[in-house]
Amino acid sequence: MTDQTIASHVSAPKPAAKPARGIWRQGWQRFARSRTGMLGLVLVLIVVATAVIGPFVAPFDAQDQSPMLDPGAKAPPSWTNPLGTDRMGYDVLSRVIYGAPTALAVGLGAMSIAAAIGILVGGVAGYRGGTTDEVLMRFTDFFLVIPMFVVILAVVRLLGVAVVDTPFESVPYLNLGVIILLIGVFSWAPIARMTRAEFLRLKNQEFVEAARCIGATSGDILFRHILPNALPSLIVIIALGIGGAVLAEAMIGFLGFGDPAAVSWGQLLYFNYQALKVAPWASLSPGLAIFVTVLGFNLLADGLTDAFNPRAKN
Amino acid sequence: MRVFVFLARRLIFAIILMLGVSAAIFFLINAIGNPIELMMAETPGMTGEVIERMKGYYGLDQPPLTRYLLWLGRLLHLDFGTSIVYNQPVGSLIATWGWQTLKIQLPAILIALAIAILFGVTAARRQHSRSDFTVMGTALLGQSLPAFFLGILLIFVFSYTLDWLPSYGAYSTRNPLWGSPTLDALWHMILPVAMLTFFNTATLTLLMRSNMVDVLKSDFIAAMRASGIPERRVIYVHALRAAFIPMLTYLGLLIGLMLGTAPVTESVFTWPGLGSLYVAAIHQLDYPVIMGASAVIAFMLICTTLLTDVIYVLIDPRISLE
Amino acid sequence: MAGLAAETQAAAAAPRPPEATASPAPVLVSVENLRIQFPPWNAPVRVVEDVSYQVRTGETMGIVGESGSGKTLSSLAILNLLPPPARIAGGRILFEGEDLAAKSQAQMQKLRGRRLAMIFQNPGYSLNPLLTVGAQLAEILKVHEKLPRSAALQRVEELFRLVGITDPGSRLSQYPHEMSGGMKQRVCIARALLCHPALVLADEPTTALDVTIQAQILDLLEELKQRLGMSMIFVTHDMGVVARIADRITVMYAGQVCETGDKQAIFARPSHPYTQALLASTPRIDKSYAVDAQGRRERLPTVGLAATPGQSLGGGCRFAGRCPEAVPECTRLVPQAAAIEPGRSVHCLKRGSAGVPGHG
Numbered sequence: 001m002t003d004q005t006i007a008s009h010v011s012a013p014k015p016a017a018k019p020a021r022g023i024w025r026q027g028w029q030r031f032a033r034s035r036t037g038m039l040g041l042v043l044v045l046i047v048v049a050t051a052v053i054g055p056f057v058a059p060f061d062a063q064d065q066s067p068m069l070d071p072g073a074k075a076p077p078s079w080t081n082p083l084g085t086d087r088m089g090y091d092v093l094s095r096v097i098y099g100a101p102t103a104l105a106v107g108l109g110a111m112s113i114a115a116a117i118g119i120l121v122g123g124v125a126g127y128r129g130g131t132t133d134e135v136l137m138r139f140t141d142f143f144l145v146i147p148m149f150v151v152i153l154a155v156v157r158l159l160g161v162a163v164v165d166t167p168f169e170s171v172p173y174l175n176l177g178v179i180i181l182l183i184g185v186f187s188w189a190p191i192a193r194m195t196r197a198e199f200l201r202l203k204n205q206e207f208v209e210a211a212r213c214i215g216a217t218s219g220d221i222l223f224r225h226i227l228p229n230a231l232p233s234l235i236v237i238i239a240l241g242i243g244g245a246v247l248a249e250a251m252i253g254f255l256g257f258g259d260p261a262a263v264s265w266g267q268l269l270y271f272n273y274q275a276l277k278v279a280p281w282a283s284l285s286p287g288l289a290i291f292v293t294v295l296g297f298n299l300l301a302d303g304l305t306d307a308f309n310p311r312a313k314n
Numbered sequence: 315m316r317v318f319v320f321l322a323r324r325l326i327f328a329i330i331l332m333l334g335v336s337a338a339i340f341f342l343i344n345a346i347g348n349p350i351e352l353m354m355a356e357t358p359g360m361t362g363e364v365i366e367r368m369k370g371y372y373g374l375d376q377p378p379l380t381r382y383l384l385w386l387g388r389l390l391h392l393d394f395g396t397s398i399v400y401n402q403p404v405g406s407l408i409a410t411w412g413w414q415t416l417k418i419q420l421p422a423i424l425i426a427l428a429i430a431i432l433f434g435v436t437a438a439r440r441q442h443s444r445s446d447f448t449v450m451g452t453a454l455l456g457q458s459l460p461a462f463f464l465g466i467l468l469i470f471v472f473s474y475t476l477d478w479l480p481s482y483g484a485y486s487t488r489n490p491l492w493g494s495p496t497l498d499a500l501w502h503m504i505l506p507v508a509m510l511t512f513f514n515t516a517t518l519t520l521l522m523r524s525n526m527v528d529v530l531k532s533d534f535i536a537a538m539r540a541s542g543i544p545e546r547r548v549i550y551v552h553a554l555r556a557a558f559i560p561m562l563t564y565l566g567l568l569i570g571l572m573l574g575t576a577p578v579t580e581s582v583f584t585w586p587g588l589g590s591l592y593v594a595a596i597h598q599l600d601y602p603v604i605m606g607a608s609a610v611i612a613f614m615l616i617c618t619t620l621l622t623d624v625i626y627v628l629i630d631p632r633i634s635l636e
Numbered sequence: 637m638a639g640l641a642a643e644t645q646a647a648a649a650a651p652r653p654p655e656a657t658a659s660p661a662p663v664l665v666s667v668e669n670l671r672i673q674f675p676p677w678n679a680p681v682r683v684v685e686d687v688s689y690q691v692r693t694g695e696t697m698g699i700v701g702e703s704g705s706g707k708t709l710s711s712l713a714i715l716n717l718l719p720p721p722a723r724i725a726g727g728r729i730l731f732e733g734e735d736l737a738a739k740s741q742a743q744m745q746k747l748r749g750r751r752l753a754m755i756f757q758n759p760g761y762s763l764n765p766l767l768t769v770g771a772q773l774a775e776i777l778k779v780h781e782k783l784p785r786s787a788a789l790q791r792v793e794e795l796f797r798l799v800g801i802t803d804p805g806s807r808l809s810q811y812p813h814e815m816s817g818g819m820k821q822r823v824c825i826a827r828a829l830l831c832h833p834a835l836v837l838a839d840e841p842t843t844a845l846d847v848t849i850q851a852q853i854l855d856l857l858e859e860l861k862q863r864l865g866m867s868m869i870f871v872t873h874d875m876g877v878v879a880r881i882a883d884r885i886t887v888m889y890a891g892q893v894c895e896t897g898d899k900q901a902i903f904a905r906p907s908h909p910y911t912q913a914l915l916a917s918t919p920r921i922d923k924s925y926a927v928d929a930q931g932r933r934e935r936l937p938t939v940g941l942a943a944t945p946g947q948s949l950g951g952g953c954r955f956a957g958r959c960p961e962a963v964p965e966c967t968r969l970v971p972q973a974a975a976i977e978p979g980r981s982v983h984c985l986k987r988g989s990a991g992v993p994g995h996g
Binding site: 004021141142146147148149150151154155157158159162235243247250251254255256257269272273276277280283285287288290291294298299302309 | 580
C-alpha cells in the first residue's frame with residue numbers, strides 16, 4: 001500500500017456521497033425559505049427542548065402536590081407558580097412541562113409504528129403489484145373506515161378493567177403504551193397508500209431498471225433505490241401524522257381514558273375543565289400546549305412540502 | 315345498465331366492508347374479556363351465580379362467534395339489543411341521541427362549506443395578495459387548533475366571561491329562553507355549531523382555494539373568458555363546479571367521520587348526542603350500546619364513502635364506470 | 637343575425653388580401669406601442685416593449701417568435717385578458733375605432749366571443765371537461781345573442797357542419813373527452829366562429845396536434861378565412877406554418893418587433909438579422925443539402941448563442957447579444973421602425989433605424 005492508494009481511498013467516498021446529499025441539501029435550502037416551515041421547526045424545537053430539558057428545570061416535581069397547602073388549589077398565577085395551580089393542587093407550569101415528553105412519546109411512538117406498517121404494506125403492494133396489491137389495498141381500505149377513535153376508547157377502557165389482578169397490572173405506563181400502539185395501528189393506512197403510489201411511480205423509472213440490469217437484488221432495489229426516493233413524500237405525511245397522533249392522545253386523555261400514571265395535556269384538561277370558570281389558567285395552559293405542538297408539526301409538514309414537493313402546492 | 319353494475323359492485327364491497335368492520339370491532343372487544351364479567355368486576359358483591367344469570371339474560375353465555383352471528387342476525391331486523399344501563403332498546407337510544415348529534419353537525423358542515431367557498435374563491439382569485447395570505451394563515455392556524463380546545467375557549471369567552479350563551483346542554487332544564495323551547499334549543503346550539511363550523515372550515519377553505527387556483531389557471535377558463543362569458547358566471551358556475559369535484563372526497567369523509575369525532579366535541583358542551591351516549595356507555599361498560607353505536611358510526615362512514623363514489627359518477631362525465 | 641349577414645356581405649364585397657398595389661382594405665386592428673410589464677412595479681420586467689402592427693380586414697397576420705418572445709401575451713392583450721400579474725403599461729390597441737386597452741372588463745366582455753374570438757393552443761385543455769360541447773357553445777350564443785337554447789344548439793350544429801365535424805347533430809351531446817384531438821380543435825374553431833367575429837386570434841392552434849391533423853386544421857382555417865372574410869392573428873413559432881397561412885408577418889424577439897411585412901417579401905428578402913438567422917435555420921424541402929466526404933450531411937445553421945436572461949430584457953436591441961452584426965450602440969439604443977419597402981418596416985440600427993436611448 002502506497003500513500004497514494006490510501007489518499008485515493010480516503011477521498012473516494014466523497015463524490016459518491018454527494019448526489020445522495022443533493023436532494024436533502026436542496027430540500028433544506030427550499031425549506032429555509034419557507035416561512036411557515038421555519039416557524040413550524042422553531043415550534044417543534046421548543047416542544048422538543050421542553051421535553052428534554054424541561055423536567056430538570058421544572059419548578060415542581062410531576063407528582064408534587066405541595067402547592068395545595070401553600071397557595072392552595074386553583075390559585076392564580078404568582079411568582080412561585082407562574083401559571084397558577086390546578087384543581088388538585090399541582091403547579092400548572094410543571095405539569096405542562098412534564099406533558100411534553102408524553103406528547104412526543106405518543107407522536108413519535110405511534111408514527112414509528114404507523115410508518116413501519118404503512119411502508120411495509122404499501123411498499124410490497126406497490127412493488128409486487130397484481131393480486132398482492134389488490135388484496136393489500138383492500139385491507140388498507142378496511143383500516144381507513146374503522147372509526148379509530150371510537151375503537152381506541154373502547155379497547156383502552158375494557159383493557160383497563162381486564163388487567164386488574166393480572167401480572168400486566170404492574171407494567172409501567174401500560175395504558176399509555178396501549179394508546180400509542182392503537183393510534184399507530186389505526187394510522188398507517190394513509191402512509192401505505194402514499195408509499196404504494198410512490199413505489200408504483202418509481203419502480204418503472206430508468207434508474208431502477210438500470211439497477212435491475214446490473215443484477216441488484218430485490219432488497220437492494222427496494223431499500224437502496226426506491227425507498228430513499230420515496231422518503232421525501234413520506235416524511236411530509238409522517239410529520240402531519242405526528243401532529244395527528246398528539247391530538248388523538250389529547251382527545252383520549254380529555255375524555256378521561258388516558259393513562260393515570262402519565263402526565264398528559266389532554267388529561268390535564270380532563271381534570272381541570274370542570275373548574276374552567278374559577279381557574280381558567282389550569283385548562284388554557286395545557287390546551288395551548290396541545291395547539292402549539294400540533295401547529296408546529298403541521299407547519300413543519302407544510303414547509304417540508306415546499307422543500308421536497310414544491311409542485312404539490314401552487 | 316353500466317351504472318347499475320357499477321352501483322351493485324360498490325354496494326357489495328360496502329356490505330363486505332361493513333361485515334368486516336363490525337366483526338373486527340366485535341372480536342376486538344370480546345378478545346379482552348367477557349363484557350359481563352368485566353362489568354361485574356367493577357361492581358362489588360356480585361356472586362358468580364348472579365353473573366351467570368346476567369350472562370344468560372343478555373345471551374352472553376354463548377361463545378363469541380355464535381354471539382356475533384346472533385347479533386348480526388338481529389341487526390338485520392334493526393334490533394340492536396337492549397341497553398344494560400338504560401334498560402331501553404339500543405336502536406331507539408341511538409336514534410334519539412343521534413338526532414341531537416346531526417342537529418349540530420349538519421348545520422356546521424353546511425355553514426363551513428358556504429364560508430369555505432366564499433373565502434376559498436376570494437383567496438384563489440387574488441393569489442399571493444394580502445387577503446389570500448390572511449385566509450391561508452387563518453386556515454392553517456384553524457387546522458391545528460383542536461376542536462375541543464376551541465370549544466373550551468368559546469365557553470370561556472362567551473359563557474363565562476361575557477355570559478351571553480349557555481355553556482352546556484341542548485336545552486334549559488327550567489325557564490327556556492323567552493318562553494320558547496325552539497328558540498331555547500337554537501340558543502344552545504350556537505356555541506357547539508360555531509366550534510364545529512370553525513373546525514370544518516379550515517381544511518375546506520384550504521382545499522377550495524388550492525383547487526380553485528388550479529382551475530383558474532386552466533385553459534378552459536381562459537377560453538370561456540375569451541368567449542365573453544360574464545366573469546361571475548365563469549367563476550361561480552363553471553370554475554366553482556370544476557373546483558368542487560375534488561372536494562367531494564373530503565366532504566364525504568367529513569360527513570362520514572362526524573359521528574366518529576362526536577365523543578370529544580360533545581363532551582366539551584355536555585351535548586346529549588351520540589358521542590356522549592357512547593362515552594357514557596364505555597365508562598359504564600354498557601356493552602350493547604358500545605357495539606350498536608360503534609357499528610352505526612362505522613356504517614355512517616361506509617355509507618358516505620359509497621355515496622361519494624355514486625355522486626362522482628353522476629356529476630363528473632370523465633369517470634368511466636370500470 | 638342581421639348584423640352578421642351585413643358583416644359577411646361587407647367582407648365579401650371587400651377585395652381579398654391586399655397585394656401592395658391594389659387599394660388596401662381598411663385597417664381593422666392597430667396595435668400601437670404596446671407595452672406589457674410584470675412586477676415588481678418599481679423595476680418592472682418589460683416582457684413586451686413598444687410593439688406595433690396593423691391587421692387589415694380579411695388579412696391574416698402571422699406573429700412569429702420563439703417561446704417567451706411575447707407573442708402570446710401581445711395577442712392576449714388584445715382581448716384584455718392578460719394573466720395576472722401582467723399589465724398593459726402603455727400603448728393603444730385600436731379595434732374598429734376604439735381603444736381596447738382603455739376599456740373596462742365589462743365592456744370587453746361584450747366584445748369577446750362576439751367581435752373578437754380566440755383559438756387556444758391545446759384543444760384538450762381549452763374545453764370545459766364537465767359540459768357537453770353543445771351546451772358550452774350554446775351558452776356563448778345565449779350570452780351574446782340571447783338565443784333560446786334550441787335555436788342556439790341549432791346554430792352550433794350549423795357551425796359544426798361548417799368546420800367539418802362529421803355527424804354534427806349527435807356530437808352536440810358529447811363530452812370533450814369523448815372526442816379526438818383534431819375533433820376538439822374543430823369544436824374550438826367552431827366556438828371562435830359562433831358569432832362571426834371580425835378578428836380571430838389563433839395561438840399556436842396546431843402545435844398540440846399530430847402532423848396530419850395539423851395540415852387538416854390549417855386547411856380548414858384557410859378555407860374558413862376566405863369564406864367568412866374575417867381577419868386573423870396567427871401566433872406561431874413555426875416558419876412553415878406562417879408560410880402557409882399568413883398574408884403578412886411580424887417577427888418578434890424577446891418582446892420587441894424585429895420586422896413586419898408581406899409574407900412574400902419577408903421570405904424572399906429577410907432584412908433583420910434575426911429573421912435571416914431564423915429562415916436559414918428552417919429546413920427547406922426545395923433546397924438540397926451538401927454531403928461531405930465522410931457522408932455527413934451539411935448542418936443547418938443555428939441562431940447564434942442564447943443570450944443570458946438578464947441581457948435579453950435589458951436596454952437597446954434585445955437581439956444584440958446574439959447578433960452577428962451587432963455594434964456597441966445596439967446594446968444602448970432601441971431601434972425604431974424604419975420603412976424599407978412599401979408596407980414593410982424593420983427595427984435595426986444597421987438597416988437605417990433611428991436609435992432611441994434604451995429602457996434599462
